[in-house]
Amino acid sequence: IGALALGIALVVPLALPALDGGLLDGNGGPGGDGSGGGGTISAVNPLVALQDSLNQPEDREVLSYRTNAETTDDLYLRIVSLDQFDGTTWKTTVRRIEDVRTPLPDPRGLSPDVRRAEIQTNLTAAQNYVQNWLPMPFPASQVKIDGRWRYEPVGRSLVGDRGQTTRGARYQVKSLVVAPTAQQLAAAPAPPDGLRREFTKVPDSLPRMVEDTARQVTKGAANPYEQAVKLQDYFASDGGFSYNTQVRAGSGPSAIERFLKQKEGFCVHFSFAMASMARTLGIPARVAVGFTPGTAQSDGSMSVGLRDAHAWPELYFEGVGWTRFEPTPRRGTVPEYARPDTPSGGASDPDTPEPATSSEPSAAPSASDTCPPDLRKQGGCESAAPQIAAGSGGAGPPVGTIVGLTLAALLLIVVPLLPLLWRTRVRAARLGARGRTEADAAARTLAAWLEVTDTAWDHGIAPDESQTPRKAAERIVR
Missing domain, CATH: 3.10.620.30 (C8orf32 fold)
Structure with a gap:
């Protein structure tokens, strides 16, 4: 059986040269x-x-x-x-x-x-x-x-x-x-x-x-x-x-x-x-x-x-x-x-960038830009935001309104940043300099590994708990 198998292994490749597997890293097909x-x-x-x-x-x-x-x-x-x-x-x-x-x-x-x-x-x-x-x-x-x-x-x-x-x-x-x-x-x-x-x-x-x-x-x-x-x-x-x-x-x-x-x-x-x-x-x-x-x-x-x-x-x-x-x-x-x-037909189209950039903005600002100065003094040519012009001559809004608007603006800015702030805090805690004794090595290594997997997740590579750390690391590298 061994001799027969060896004979087949030697003869078949000679009879079937088209089944060459070296297209990428070995010898490819014959050349004429x-x-x-x-x-x-x-x-x-x-x-x-x-x-x-x-x-x-x-x-x-x-x-x-x-x-x-x-x-x-x-x-x-x-x-x-x-x-x-x-x-x-x-x-x-x-x-x-x-x-x-x-x-x-x-x-x-x-x-x-x-x-x-x-x-x-x-x-x-x-x-x-x-x-x-x-x-x-x-x-x-x-x-x-x-x-x-x-x-x-x-x-x-x-x-x-x-x-x-x-x-x-x-x-x-x-x-x-x-x-x-x-x-x-x-x-x-x-x-x-x-x-x-x-x-x-x-x-x-x-x-x-x-x-x-x-x-x-x-x-x-x-x-x-x-x-x-x-x-x-x-x-x-x-x-x-x-x-x-x-x-x-x-x-x-x-x-x-x-x-x-x-x-x-x-x-x-x-x-x-x-x-x-x-x-x-x-x-x-x-x-x-x-x-x-x-x-x-x-x-x-x-x-x-x-x-x-x-x-x-x-x-x-x-x-x-x-x-x-x-x-x-x-x-x-x-x-x-x-x-x-x-x-x-957006800007990603190489043949059509000009219409997308030249035709949109021309209509909106033309009314206020071309308004004559005399009509503007008499209150004509009203803009799209009359509240801003009307508030310019009085004593200004109450202090409570200013404080409320300021807090609302801060809230709008801070709330979307909460996940980033939390993520930054977790990263700093994991990669902190404390616990450098030999007894802390396991906890420090685990914290670093958790940070690696979370960073990969940030880039769209969801963790796979079924893989060993070595396989998971190779997957992240790929």
């Missing part, structure tokens, strides 16, 4: 046949690598970068897109690859009417970060890198050819920051038939519950964009889901159904489920795998570690192209165009 104008890339499965990366005891750095972007909140480093869904998992389709052009072709479906800006990012991969796919901001418009790299146009990804990897790579990427408005996404026309057919395929084995839940969640939505936002909000905030990297990733047609019932998982579950549900609604969807923006360093650079590994859904809207959404709670950032307050 080495010919000048063709080649193919193989499908990869990121499940094992992504979950292992998130659960690493040490957050090992894999990338560092500098960028001239105004903010890095939305600067996800995308590795590859998974666009083939067979009911068991999502994986990349085997596609043709080509030479890297300078500049890269324009993103598919992006209209000139959509606001965009080009940024530049200089990246350095760690020596121990070895895989075949190149992490880049999406969508890249130009890439400068040494070595044997090829371009996959459908997913807009770069893949190493003939053993080329990211080990120690230094490269420069120019990419577009695409900023569509909610109105542009809501008014997007139907996608091309070929693209829609390819990216809305769902297997017959997909449980009926997936589509039923999608239609129930998006009930009342007027267009695919509103459906996408409702799906995102269902997973991120409204549906009662919780983020847990220890949950088994699972496979098979029932994996998504099980996740929708248990409502617990990590980014793979959330992105796979949202992309599958979007496809059942006729919205072209795929899953992107890569890294969130990372952590800012004191020297101005950004550091990306294994625990920044992430997966997110991309949905296609004609005129905008492939568009990122963020359904995973407590991970990454929700794009501006996918936030609930964007359809209101």
Whole structure:
């Protein structure tokens, strides 16, 4: 039995090279046949690598970068897109690859009417970060890198050819920051038939519950964009889901159904489920795998570690192209165009700041500002606050009224501050300098731990009494 098991363990990986789990921290999919104008890339499965990366005891750095972007909140480093869904998992389709052009072709479906800006990012991969796919901001418009790299146009990804990897790579990427408005996404026309057919395929084995839940969640939505936002909000905030990297990733047609019932998982579950549900609604969807923006360093650079590994859904809207959404709670950032307050046309809309600031204030003050001096002396052009003008000529209000108003104002100021004052008092008592003998160590340690958990609660991390202090501390750090 041992010899047979060993033989299977050695032979099966050779027969199934597409099941490579090193998409994030090991060797990725193979990179083509080495010919000048063709080649193919193989499908990869990121499940094992992504979950292992998130659960690493040490957050090992894999990338560092500098960028001239105004903010890095939305600067996800995308590795590859998974666009083939067979009911068991999502994986990349085997596609043709080509030479890297300078500049890269324009993103598919992006209209000139959509606001965009080009940024530049200089990246350095760690020596121990070895895989075949190149992490880049999406969508890249130009890439400068040494070595044997090829371009996959459908997913807009770069893949190493003939053993080329990211080990120690230094490269420069120019990419577009695409900023569509909610109105542009809501008014997007139907996608091309070929693209829609390819990216809305769902297997017959997909449980009926997936589509039923999608239609129930998006009930009342007027267009695919509103459906996408409702799906995102269902997973991120409204549906009662919780983020847990220890949950088994699972496979098979029932994996998504099980996740929708248990409502617990990590980014793979959330992105796979949202992309599958979007496809059942006729919205072209795929899953992107890569890294969130990372952590800012004191020297101005950004550091990306294994625990920044992430997966997110991309949905296609004609005129905008492939568009990122963020359904995973407590991970990454929700794009501006996918936030609930964007359809209101407020200041968060990049295309409509002027009407919101110029049209409101012009009407109210005009009556008093344009009142002639002679009419003002005769009591004309009454303002909206006549009581203030009438009180200016008498002896003033009684002392009791002044005292009462003063006390009322103080009360209005102090009452909302009571929780803050109480919290400050508790913190000072816990972290006070008294009780420094060895006999007081237990009480002092407990007081400090209570302050840590309460501070975490102040930031929205509710305490979980079922966890040990070590596990609770790791949860707070995450």
